[in-house]
Amino acid sequence: MADRKPIESTSTAQDPLKQKGLSVTGSRRKILQLFMQQKGALSHRDIEKKAGAVFDRVTIYRTLQTFLDKGIIHAIPSAGNAVRYALCQGQCGPGHHDHQHIHFICSRCKHTFCLDHSVTPDLHLPKGYQAQDIDVLVKGVCQQCSTTSK
Amino acid sequence: MADRKPIESTSTAQDPLKQKGLSVTGSRRKILQLFMQQKGALSHRDIEKKAGAVFDRVTIYRTLQTFLDKGIIHAIPSAGNAVRYALCQGQCGPGHHDHQHIHFICSRCKHTFCLDHSVTPDLHLPKGYQAQDIDVLVKGVCQQCSTTSK
DNA sequence: TACAAAAAAGCAACAAAGTTGCAAAAATCT
DNA sequence: AGATTTTTGCAACTTTGTTGCTTTTTTGTA
Ligand SMILES: [Mn+2]
Ligand SMILES: [Mn+2]
Ligand SMILES: [Zn+2]
Ligand SMILES: [Zn+2]
Numbered sequence: 001m002a003d004r005k006p007i008e009s010t011s012t013a014q015d016p017l018k019q020k021g022l023s024v025t026g027s028r029r030k031i032l033q034l035f036m037q038q039k040g041a042l043s044h045r046d047i048e049k050k051a052g053a054v055f056d057r058v059t060i061y062r063t064l065q066t067f068l069d070k071g072i073i074h075a076i077p078s079a080g081n082a083v084r085y086a087l088c089q090g091q092c093g094p095g096h097h098d099h100q101h102i103h104f105i106c107s108r109c110k111h112t113f114c115l116d117h118s119v120t121p122d123l124h125l126p127k128g129y130q131a132q133d134i135d136v137l138v139k140g141v142c143q144q145c146s147t148t149s150k
Numbered sequence: 151m152a153d154r155k156p157i158e159s160t161s162t163a164q165d166p167l168k169q170k171g172l173s174v175t176g177s178r179r180k181i182l183q184l185f186m187q188q189k190g191a192l193s194h195r196d197i198e199k200k201a202g203a204v205f206d207r208v209t210i211y212r213t214l215q216t217f218l219d220k221g222i223i224h225a226i227p228s229a230g231n232a233v234r235y236a237l238c239q240g241q242c243g244p245g246h247h248d249h250q251h252i253h254f255i256c257s258r259c260k261h262t263f264c265l266d267h268s269v270t271p272d273l274h275l276p277k278g279y280q281a282q283d284i285d286v287l288v289k290g291v292c293q294q295c296s297t298t299s300k
Numbered sequence: 301t302a303c304a305a306a307a308a309a310g311c312a313a314c315a316a317a318g319t320t321g322c323a324a325a326a327a328t329c330t
Numbered sequence: 331a332g333a334t335t336t337t338t339g340c341a342a343c344t345t346t347g348t349t350g351c352t353t354t355t356t357t358g359t360a
Binding site: 025 | 335336337338340346347
């Protein structure tokens with residue numbers, strides 16, 4: 001007896017990963033935790049840095065893909081080559097994402113935020129175009145940056 | 151005399167490149183032409199393929215950057231790693247882009263379109279957030295794909 | 301038209317981002 | 331605790347994007 005401590009599970013069944021039907025591993029725990037500790041969205045690169053050199057790059061890619069598949073995180077498009085990811089709010093699940101909020105990209109601090117209480121507006125599309133999914137990206141100055149300094 | 155044919159210039163001054171203050175070169179001509187022949191948006195990759203192996207990859211990157219700077223094309227964000235580009239409509243210029251249209255990404259044919267006569271809607275943002283620029287991305291089925299077949 | 305100056309293209313080398321197959325390790329199930 | 335399934339790490343590779351430098355092309359001017 002004495003040590004063993006498989007992965008440090010609080011109780012057992014109410015693990016958020018378990019609930020989504022995922023096995024609980026160190027990298028998944030850590031990456032999920034990073035998202036939860038974070039106000040803004042994270043890129044693959046951000047995670048690599050924040051996690052330290054503990055996990056392989058490939059593991060991070062695969063974990064992000066798994067989280068996407070299970071409806072735990074969603075991808076936020078970007079010009080430039082830096083897709084970012086953020087936690088889903090609740091109605092998402094395996095193979096099914098449903099987001100109605102706006103994404104805000106601060107041109108000062110460069111962070112990306114989910115504006116959780118915003119709603120994507122109704123759009124008028126030309127005849128023949130059928131919308132399935134809408135992403136609204138707003139670039140500007142975030143709350144933090146517009147109050148802090150200048 | 152006989153041949154020389156510097157770059158095949160129709161008349162001289164009314165070249166769209168000249169008008170934007172750019173020198174006229176083979177790659178700029180060709181790439182601009184590709185955009186004009188095209189209904190949808192083009193990625194760097196698309197251009198590489200359509201241009202054949204005539205131009206160096208680096209030249210294409212630099213040409214795209216130049217066109218962006220001069221307000222000739224605009225970048226369309228994307229999840230996944232494939233930023234696309236499309237011609238600007240007119241009010242754009244050096245260091246200044248102003249677009250009010252919606253971008254439509256067809257999940258069937260995978261093409262990206264500028265919906266030129268659409269308008270980005272007014273948004274209600276939380277207090278403290280100041281919008282500078284808005285991108286609306288709609289994923290769905292395009293006109294072509296929704297009439298053609300099925 | 302010819303020449304000098306300025307700009308762009310091509311090349312090479314590199315950096316960053318993303319993918320795949322496979323063997324070892326860890327998590328789960330019984 | 332042991333067998334089974336899943337995930338991880340590693341290596342090798344592809345794709346995408348960047349930078350410095352030299353050669354070539356374009357442009358403006360004589
Ligand atoms: Mn979001
Ligand atoms: Mn457009
Ligand atoms: Zn900010
Ligand atoms: Zn289509």
